[in-house]
Amino acid sequence: MTRIAQLKARLARRDLDGFLISQPDNRRFISGFSAADHSIQESAGVLFIPRRGMPILLTDSRFALDARQEAAGFSVRTYSKGMLPLLSSILEEYRSKRLGFDSHYTLHSTSEELLKICHEIDVEPVATTGIVESMRLCKSAEELQKLQGSVTMNETVFQEVHRTMQPGMTEIEIAMHIETLMRQRGAEKPSFDTIVASGANGASPHAVPGQRQIKAGEPIVIDMGLVLDGYCSDMTRTVVLGKPAAKTAEIIRIVRKAQLAGMAAIRAGVTGRQVDQAARKIIKDAGYGDCFGHGLGHGVGLAVHEGPNLSPRYTRKLQVGMVVTVEPGIYIEGWGGVRLENMVVVTREGCRNLNRDTTCLDI
Amino acid sequence: MTRIAQLKARLARRDLDGFLISQPDNRRFISGFSAADHSIQESAGVLFIPRRGMPILLTDSRFALDARQEAAGFSVRTYSKGMLPLLSSILEEYRSKRLGFDSHYTLHSTSEELLKICHEIDVEPVATTGIVESMRLCKSAEELQKLQGSVTMNETVFQEVHRTMQPGMTEIEIAMHIETLMRQRGAEKPSFDTIVASGANGASPHAVPGQRQIKAGEPIVIDMGLVLDGYCSDMTRTVVLGKPAAKTAEIIRIVRKAQLAGMAAIRAGVTGRQVDQAARKIIKDAGYGDCFGHGLGHGVGLAVHEGPNLSPRYTRKLQVGMVVTVEPGIYIEGWGGVRLENMVVVTREGCRNLNRDTTCLDI
Known part of the structure; x- marks a missing residue:
């Protein structure tokens, strides 16, 4: 029809x-x-x-x-x-x-x-x-193909920029490099203002890139997405140049564990709230419950934020073909933040990850 | 008060x-x-x-x-x-x-x-x-100072990018260079998506920068603005690399004459319509009346588009302290476009131009 x-x-x-x-x-x-x-x-x-x-x-x-x-x-x-x-x-x-x-x-x-x-x-x-x-809410095969195209182009841009990142570059330089490559690769536009938040700046989930120079060892949150053929991508990586400080590594591991727990909880028939809780529990149990102030994820399609939601208040059930982000984070005032975000398609048995990139995910 | x-x-x-x-x-x-x-x-x-x-x-x-x-x-x-x-x-x-x-x-x-x-x-x-x-609508002295700051920074960015422009660069490259410099100079953000429209692409007043490579001799419309301390700037220049083709030069001269006529018509007490007509008459008399499909200008402040308007339908009177763009253009399908835009403050006797840049205005 x-x-x-x-x-x-x-x-x-x-x-x-x-x-x-x-x-x-x-x-x-x-x-x-x-x-x-x-x-x-x-x-x-x-x-x-x-x-x-x-x-x-x-x-x-x-x-x-x-x-x-x-x-x-x-x-x-x-x-x-x-x-x-x-x-x-x-x-x-x-x-x-x-x-x-x-x-x-x-x-x-x-x-x-x-x-x-x-x-x-x-x-x-x-x-x-x-x-x-x-x-x-539920994407057709054609829409899933477009979403996959958008995610893949976004990852290519991320990887190309990541390879060039050096201590001393400013957040703005990196963000603008990302947005320039997006357009050069043929994206319609970024799907939202690119976030590059280094060191303490990462403590705000919606940080705006500034003149701060990135340093080795600190977490650098990069949240980026593009629009291709009308469809949005949205991905976050927290990268570290050189060897991560001990606390950085610990927090990345907790957030990654929460992300994997969230992805493992997804399948048609569970509620958005249940998925949120599966991931949130990991962060709470690690003692960082107060440092994860936003929902676990949101739908993505023609809009970068659309239904359904993975959040404590969303009690409706997920359905086959929905596409959601899974993006737990830990934000610590004065220290910084770590967020990891993939986009997945809900299936009958679980979910399929649209992302292939594994940069700094498992350290 | x-x-x-x-x-x-x-x-x-x-x-x-x-x-x-x-x-x-x-x-x-x-x-x-x-x-x-x-x-x-x-x-x-x-x-x-x-x-x-x-x-x-x-x-x-x-x-x-x-x-x-x-x-x-x-x-x-x-x-x-x-x-x-x-x-x-x-x-x-x-x-x-x-x-x-x-x-x-x-x-x-x-x-x-x-x-x-x-x-x-x-x-x-x-x-x-x-x-x-x-x-x-009417700006205070403090607001005028902020608008001047925004305009001046915008011109500095334009001039820096203009110096680097070479045949073979793409529209996207130039637009992204502009937006990167804006942020590096300390602007909050661009006040709208930067337009770089070269050759035939310039025929659309709201062209989106693409992969087209710029060429010597052709008109290249650059419409750009930034937000500084909350206040917007908005400026258009039509630049030519090397010697302009005869038609390009002719059309730039007509549009510039229309802009000067518009600016000369501005003072407190005249209507937006009267100012629009003063500029429009020059373009009409030159035989391009059908090629100027938008209003002559709009107010600028916290928003890049706000009241008042300089347009055929705006019959209210301008007042001291209003800030408006003066931006006539000629757009020819298949050939391209020329638009020139300054921002001026309405005064009792006339207007004060906030722009100093004269790049390619008088050829």
Whole structure:
């Protein structure tokens, strides 16, 4: 069943006869149209999915050419004075009566305008959440292939940069080298701002690369990912130049053990919470429970952070084809941090690691 | 008058006794708290500004330390299970009755939750737009100094990269060199994705740098900006390596003439539309009217795109202290593009150019 057919079936179950999609990843997932929004207030376009009939991509002239090339099976219509007047005429044309929109991605001001035009033409607007997101949770074979491609390119870039790393280089130099290679290898862009956090800077899970020079023996957290063919990768390695200090080696071993325990706990049917706990237990038992303040992992796909989650609060079950990160960490104020992150696919019996790189994992 | 006092005066005029600020630039403008949001669904915090009494910054534990250091005059309170329960207790404490929120930055789903908690404690939520944005339009002396610093650093980076440019380099190499230097000079980050668009690629105003190698004689559009101390710069130069082809030189001269005409038209009291028309007329008269599809300029400050606008539709008047770009362009499918962009401050008599760089402007 095509994605459009799946979506139409979901609309039918909710008795919606039309649905709007404006969130860029959802828009790309359903239509193939790959444009990004400059901001939530500057949309590159909206999909209108009727329960019956041809779906429509509403966009402006800047994107019309790309839209026609990318959004197979969509009728592309352009607006010049705002999306809503065009939408209004389309709703009349399709005689939609109940129109779903995404409450988690529509601004209050837009929803007010939408309510107004719906009222004028006797359409009932229906706030929904997660309809397309839930379709994105389990990846198809084609998506897994794209994710694998993204992970592999990311590892190649990491390894190439790792080979050149020398004491005295700055975090910024290394981060920019990584992002330059990503683009040179053909990635669309980094999937998030590259983190290079050396020594004490590693104590913050979301450190920003700075002018600090890296030193031998200390942990250097490198968290990086890229977008290839729309799909994101996300990998963390904690590397050490030369021989690690004793404490560094000890903490890397604990985090690695937690990562392996997390990966071993994954299979279809277990909850995200259970997986988180399997890894967290190792870190807690080693006496570092307070030093692991974030969840164990998150889904990755068109977005670098999406469902499901591996976290203490996520009590839903994992399913075959979900792709998640497994990324335990230990962060110690004034000392630094260690985080190790792989991306795995959930299978019936366990999980399959998309990562091959083993740099500094097992010391 | 402090910004908080100005804002409280505006709340009084609207009979609001409390106001929420979640948009990151507005949040930073009012409080000094500089954190970015990971996405509109993952907020780093919200300001609650009571009409009387101490303003509050609601955030989570990850940001509490930075919040306390940056947000002078704010009481920082942290939530662990979502912002709204904490907000609810604060509203009761302050006995707020009419609570303003930003309709242009609040998600429909958040507004629904907000309505619910407001209803429970008998508070009236009031959708507003542009209250803080309007305070950001005219820059203070201190802000102008920061903008000048951002512009100057941006020009230094441009000039350093320009000196190294050689035929055969790729657009990506040049863009990444620019972004690396920005960070090395101490910028927080680029203010937008750097554009390097050579030859025919320049025909799209928002081209993405690719693997194309630059050539002598052709126009190479470089549009770049950085964030320093929170404030953005935005500059475009169209450079030519070696002697420009005749058509290239002709088009650069037309665009430069349009830019100078636009700058000459600026002063407090004229409308954005009038300034746009002054520049647009030069391009139209030269026969390229159809090749200039965007507005002449936009405001710059904490955001790289903010009010006011220099465009055919913007009929409000410019005021002393506004900072705008002046960036006419000519884009020709299959040939390429030329755009020249400076940032200027509106004064009573005219404008003051924040840019000093003259690379390839007058050929």
